[in-house]
Amino acid sequence: MNRGSCLCGAVQFEAGPFDSMVHCHCSMCRKHHGAMFATFLTAARNGFHWLSGEEQVVTYPSSGRGLRPFCRICGSVVPTVPPHMGIAFVPAGNLEGDPGMRPTLHMFASSRASWFPITDPLPQHAGFPPGFDGGESIENPPAASNAGVTQGRCLCGDIAWEFTGKPERVQNCHCSRCRRARSAAHATNAFFRHKQLTWTRGEDKIASYALPGAKRFGQDFCRRCGSPVPRVVASTGYVVTPCGSLDSPLEKGPRGHIFTGSKAPWFEITDSLPQWEALPA
Numbered sequence: 001m002n003r004g005s006c007l008c009g010a011v012q013f014e015a016g017p018f019d020s021m022v023h024c025h026c027s028m029c030r031k032h033h034g035a036m037f038a039t040f041l042t043a044a045r046n047g048f049h050w051l052s053g054e055e056q057v058v059t060y061p062s063s064g065r066g067l068r069p070f071c072r073i074c075g076s077v078v079p080t081v082p083p084h085m086g087i088a089f090v091p092a093g094n095l096e097g098d099p100g101m102r103p104t105l106h107m108f109a110s111s112r113a114s115w116f117p118i119t120d121p122l123p124q125h126a127g128f129p130p131g132f133d134g135g136e137s138i139e140n141p142p143a144a145s146n147a148g149v150t151q152g153r154c155l156c157g158d159i160a161w162e163f164t165g166k167p168e169r170v171q172n173c174h175c176s177r178c179r180r181a182r183s184a185a186h187a188t189n190a191f192f193r194h195k196q197l198t199w200t201r202g203e204d205k206i207a208s209y210a211l212p213g214a215k216r217f218g219q220d221f222c223r224r225c226g227s228p229v230p231r232v233v234a235s236t237g238y239v240v241t242p243c244g245s246l247d248s249p250l251e252k253g254p255r256g257h258i259f260t261g262s263k264a265p266w267f268e269i270t271d272s273l274p275q276w277e278a279l280p281a
């Protein structure tokens with residue numbers, strides 16, 4: 001059995017053994033996780049148990065049969081247990097240990113962001129792989145093209161924003177907090193200045209979670225769909241923006257990987273970007 005939890009720890013579960021592990025680049029996963037891709041494990045329904053916090057789980061119905069559950073306190077994505085399917089889908093980023101399995105393919109590779117290439121040798125499928133009963137196709141919103149403006153919105157669309165100009169930096173973070181917050185292999189965050197940000201709608205629909213004991217770490221997310229949204233950090237003047245929520249392409253991808261000392265055991269870095277064990281000097 002493998003244990004997992006959301007960022008705040010209210011929702012806990014155990015699952016296993018697992019039958020499959022895949023990366024998904026669809027726009028819904030990217031928005032719901034706030035990450036550049038999601039990684040899911042599947043287990044038989046009777047191999048999955050909630051240990052605590054099931055009453056904190058809110059499920060946003062994204063489309064057709066699509067269910068997108070998250071923790072109402074911290075916004076982490078939590079496992080999906082669709083009725084009548086006999087399967088549980090577990091976001092790998094929330095696991096505490098090594099599931100003893102590795103991802104075998106990329107799905108919805110055609111939806112990935114143009115500036116975030118896939119660099120490992122795993123098979124890539126444009127949509128669902130053959131034989132995968134995924135139900136309906138998944139939306140892929142056209143990239144916004146307002147010159148000089150970077151636009152983003154949450155999965156349900158209640159919250160939307162734009163930044164003028166470019167981010168000061170973009171980086172992948174592998175720390176355990178980011179992995180649990182985004183329920184993914186790592187976070188990819190863009191750092192903008194506060195004055196670059198305009199909320200175009202729904203600022204009042206943001207829920208904010210501050211991690212107890214952390215200086216600045218937290219997660220802001222949509223109350224209705226759970227998607228992470230830009231988080232204004234007053235003490236630094238930066239807006240930490242989950243890149244999975246962006247509709248506009250970025251001109252430049254991440255400068256590298258930070259906190260690789262905390263990297264998930266099941267994820268291998270295969271690009272050639274610089275890596276830092278913790279923070280860059």
Ligand SMILES: [Zn+2]
Nearest residue numbers: 006008071074
């Ligand atoms: Zn939580």
Ligand SMILES: [Zn+2]
Nearest residue numbers: 024025026029
């Ligand atoms: Zn997906």
Ligand SMILES: [Zn+2]
Nearest residue numbers: 154156222225
């Ligand atoms: Zn939303």
